[in-house]
Amino acid sequence: MTRPHIxxxxxxxxxxxxxxxxxxxxxxxxxxxxxxxxxxxxxTEDGVPTFNVAEDGTVDWPTFSGFRRYHAECHVCHGxxxxxxxxxxxxxxxxxxxxxxxxxxxxxxxxxxxxAAENSVMPAFGVNPNVMCYLDDIYTYLKAHGSxxxxxxxxxxxxxxxxxxAETENACMG
Amino acid sequence: xxxxxxLTSGLALCAASMAFANQDLQTQIxxxxxxxxxxxxxxxxxxxxxxxxxxxxxxxLQVAWTFSxxxxxxxxxxxxxxxxxxxxxxxxxxxxxxxxxxxxxxxxWKYAPKQDPDVIPVMCCDTVNRGVAYADGKIFLHQxxxxxxxxxxxxxxxxxxxVNGDPSKGETNTATVLPxxxxxxxxxxxxxxxxxxxxxxxxxxxxxxEWRAYSMGPDSDILMDPENTTHLGKPVGADSGTNTxxxxxxxxxxxxxxxxxxxxxxxxLIYYGTGNPSTWNPAQRPGDNRWSMTIMARDPDxxxxxxxxxxxxxDEWDYDGVNxxxxxxxxxxxxxxxxxxxxxxxxxxxTLDRITGELLVAEKFDPAVNWTSGVDMDPESETYxxxxxxxxxxxxxxxxxxxSTGICPAALGSKDQQxxxxxxxxxxxxxxxxxxxxxxxxxxxxxxxxxxxxGATLAMYPAPDSHGGMGNFIAWDNIAGxxxxxxxxxxSVWSGPLATAGDVVFYGTLEGYLKAISAETGEELYRxxxxxxxxxxxxxxxxxxxxxxAVLSGVGGWAGIGLAAxxxxxxxxxxxxxxxxxxxxxxxxxxxxxxxxxxx
Numbered sequence: 001m002t003r004p005h006i007x008x009x010x011x012x013x014x015x016x017x018x019x020x021x022x023x024x025x026x027x028x029x030x031x032x033x034x035x036x037x038x039x040x041x042x043x044t045e046d047g048v049p050t051f052n053v054a055e056d057g058t059v060d061w062p063t064f065s066g067f068r069r070y071h072a073e074c075h076v077c078h079g080x081x082x083x084x085x086x087x088x089x090x091x092x093x094x095x096x097x098x099x100x101x102x103x104x105x106x107x108x109x110x111x112x113x114x115x116a117a118e119n120s121v122m123p124a125f126g127v128n129p130n131v132m133c134y135l136d137d138i139y140t141y142l143k144a145h146g147s148x149x150x151x152x153x154x155x156x157x158x159x160x161x162x163x164x165x166a167e168t169e170n171a172c173m174g
Numbered sequence: 175x176x177x178x179x180x181l182t183s184g185l186a187l188c189a190a191s192m193a194f195a196n197q198d199l200q201t202q203i204x205x206x207x208x209x210x211x212x213x214x215x216x217x218x219x220x221x222x223x224x225x226x227x228x229x230x231x232x233x234x235l236q237v238a239w240t241f242s243x244x245x246x247x248x249x250x251x252x253x254x255x256x257x258x259x260x261x262x263x264x265x266x267x268x269x270x271x272x273x274x275x276x277x278x279x280x281x282x283w284k285y286a287p288k289q290d291p292d293v294i295p296v297m298c299c300d301t302v303n304r305g306v307a308y309a310d311g312k313i314f315l316h317q318x319x320x321x322x323x324x325x326x327x328x329x330x331x332x333x334x335x336x337v338n339g340d341p342s343k344g345e346t347n348t349a350t351v352l353p354x355x356x357x358x359x360x361x362x363x364x365x366x367x368x369x370x371x372x373x374x375x376x377x378x379x380x381x382x383x384e385w386r387a388y389s390m391g392p393d394s395d396i397l398m399d400p401e402n403t404t405h406l407g408k409p410v411g412a413d414s415g416t417n418t419x420x421x422x423x424x425x426x427x428x429x430x431x432x433x434x435x436x437x438x439x440x441x442x443l444i445y446y447g448t449g450n451p452s453t454w455n456p457a458q459r460p461g462d463n464r465w466s467m468t469i470m471a472r473d474p475d476x477x478x479x480x481x482x483x484x485x486x487x488x489d490e491w492d493y494d495g496v497n498x499x500x501x502x503x504x505x506x507x508x509x510x511x512x513x514x515x516x517x518x519x520x521x522x523x524x525t526l527d528r529i530t531g532e533l534l535v536a537e538k539f540d541p542a543v544n545w546t547s548g549v550d551m552d553p554e555s556e557t558y559x560x561x562x563x564x565x566x567x568x569x570x571x572x573x574x575x576x577x578s579t580g581i582c583p584a585a586l587g588s589k590d591q592q593x594x595x596x597x598x599x600x601x602x603x604x605x606x607x608x609x610x611x612x613x614x615x616x617x618x619x620x621x622x623x624x625x626x627x628x629g630a631t632l633a634m635y636p637a638p639d640s641h642g643g644m645g646n647f648i649a650w651d652n653i654a655g656x657x658x659x660x661x662x663x664x665x666s667v668w669s670g671p672l673a674t675a676g677d678v679v680f681y682g683t684l685e686g687y688l689k690a691i692s693a694e695t696g697e698e699l700y701r702x703x704x705x706x707x708x709x710x711x712x713x714x715x716x717x718x719x720x721x722x723x724a725v726l727s728g729v730g731g732w733a734g735i736g737l738a739a740x741x742x743x744x745x746x747x748x749x750x751x752x753x754x755x756x757x758x759x760x761x762x763x764x765x766x767x768x769x770x771x772x773x774x
Binding site for chain 2: 067076120
């Protein structure tokens with residue numbers, strides 16, 4: 001309990017000094033700032049998953065995993081790097097602006113915006129393990145890019161996958 | 175010998191008198207004042223005999239009239255013109271308008287189907303639709319939700335409808351249908367949802383299903399005769415659609431059929447291609463995965479396959495084989511040949527004998543293509559007809575969880591569905607192409623019905639060490655297997671061109687330009703910026719003695735996904751990020767028809 005806190009304080013310090021945030025997004029935002037870490041996954045003080053980018057650009061494993069899963073499951077509508085397409089919103093912004101639990105709700109249950117000017121439908125991914133087992137990963141990846149902590153493209157360096165993460169992943173994917 | 179001759183002449187006589195093709199549709203196609211079929215003709219040549227607009231006067235072209243479709247998102251396909259009526263379709267919700275050309279395009283009738291919007295997100299890559307078809311006084315619409323509807327061309331009244339697939343399992347539609355004889359031939363989309371692809375024939379009068387041919391599965395499902403259906407001249411053998419798969423993977427094997435269809439009335443064969451095997455992770459489907467990625471020649475009466483050719487066995491890159499098959503009669507070494515030319519997603523331009531399925535030419539139509547060093551053209555070789563895969567770019571050899579970089583072309587192919595055109599005057603093919611490469615990392619996925627079933631992550635970027643743009647518009651010699659000339663484009667060319675007897679070729683660009691170029695040299699003769707990016711196909715018709723050129727604007731489709739925010743090369747380092755301009759800097763959504771003509 002004490003150890004993660006110390007570790008995180010150091011990481012946050014690094015992040016605060018090394019990163020150039022996207023316009024209007026502060027790395028000290030309580031919805032972004034790392035408070036603690038458990039088995040390779042980082043959290044805010046409210047227990048919301050967040051990303052961690054070290055000074056040399058190394059991203060946490062779940063955020064890297066989110067990059068991979070996003071570009072399999074989401075990019076055919078929402079565009080590369082969460083930048084949006086001609087018909088689906090830029091999720092890199094949604095991940096920063098939306099409440100985490102609302103984000104989960106939309107991915108799990110879908111939503112419809114259908115009218116005279118719009119034909120937007122987000123499908124429900126609740127039964128899709130390829131999405132649901134990696135939902136926090138996809139969320140932190142998009143939040144990392146949306147806040148300007150990582151650029152477009154594949155993160156070059158990543159932390160190793162933790163044993164607990166691997167166990168959880170295998171159990172979830174079946 | 176004598177008997178055979180007699181028999182043959184009897185057949186020829188029979189052929190001459192029979193109502194081949196669809197007699198009504200063939201008659202409408204033969205009138206160059208009309209545009210009676212999406213592909214220009216049964217051969218998919220996209221060539222208009224009209225010659226009022228020429229290379230000399232096209233510079234004077236003006237907008238004659240415009241029409242808003244009332245729908246946003248990607249507008250593919252084109253209008254049809256039959257008599258004095260123009261039929262315009264839209265993306266989802268797939269509205270159809272019948273416009274009276276004698277009354278300045280007044281809306282004579284409008285058909286607005288009610289579809290469950292839940293089909294929208296099941297459609298890979300936007301809600302496009304590639305247009306309606308016409309035959310026997312009917313307009314045929316294949317909706318996004320796979321309902322096939324026959325409308326009275328005069329009144330818009332629904333004559334019959336039939337459901338071709340199940341969107342809750344990921345089966346959707348984007349394609350047009352092909353009327354042949356007394357049937358319409360219908361395909362299916364959903365390769366990224368583990369759909370098992372099929373082609374189905376419905377009775378034109380009643381909507382009753384006549385046959386269905388799957389792309390993989392038992393011989394009775396794929397309508398192949400182990401002895402008489404041939405692959406590169408040899409019998410396909412028993413169980414080819416299951417023994418090239420591991421376990422039951424063929425049941426969710428992909429090979430969907432969302433491209434264009436052509437028909438040779440004399441040979442009485444329909445031609446089309448099948449899409450990628452699913453998933454995109456090759457490790458999950460060992461084997462050649464027949465008959466995904468295959469050119470098919472089938473008998474329209476019973477669906478039986480005469481010959482097939484699998485271009486990309488065991489796909490590792492999502493190089494769907496659905497692009498159009500263009501039928502031409504040309505002379506090779508003094509001999510008249512019946513040819514089929516196909517520009518595949520995999521970046522190879524193929525020329526085959528369309529009667530026998532013999533492979534004549536397989537050459538790269540974009541010099542950037544690097545995943546293969548070429549196709550084995552030696553009929554005696556064990557690997558005859560197979561592409562030699564370059565190990566560095568093999569996502570299967572590199573394995574799961576490995577990111578293979580610098581593969582050209584990208585998954586969207588050197589060319590996607592945007593159909594090429596052919597001019598019998600120049601004997602050149604005019605081909606809209608993508609000049610985009612990718613990184614591709616396959617990984618394990620699990621299958622859930624109706625959910626995406628992809629299994630690879632990819633990043634796309636403009637072809638490195640080239641002109642920096644993401645497209646080329648090329649002229650191709652299908653006999654030499656050579657590019658004659660190539661026009662660099664900033665974005666992929668996602669519009670089907672039109673070749674004309676006036677020696678002008680027209681095509682649209684993603685920024686929204688309609689361009690006219692010389693069919694001989696490629697020199698640009700005219701351009702006009704329409705309200706939105708063009709992913710539709712250019713068509714021509716004549717009304718009251720005047721030639722018109724028409725095209726749908728409305729950016730979207732595959733192109734609208736990758737290009738909207740621009741593409742970046744992850745391998746270029748940080749300096750280049752954001753270095754490629756975004757399509758959103760040039761154009762925005764909007765569905766509109768723009769019609770051009772010469773001033774009086």
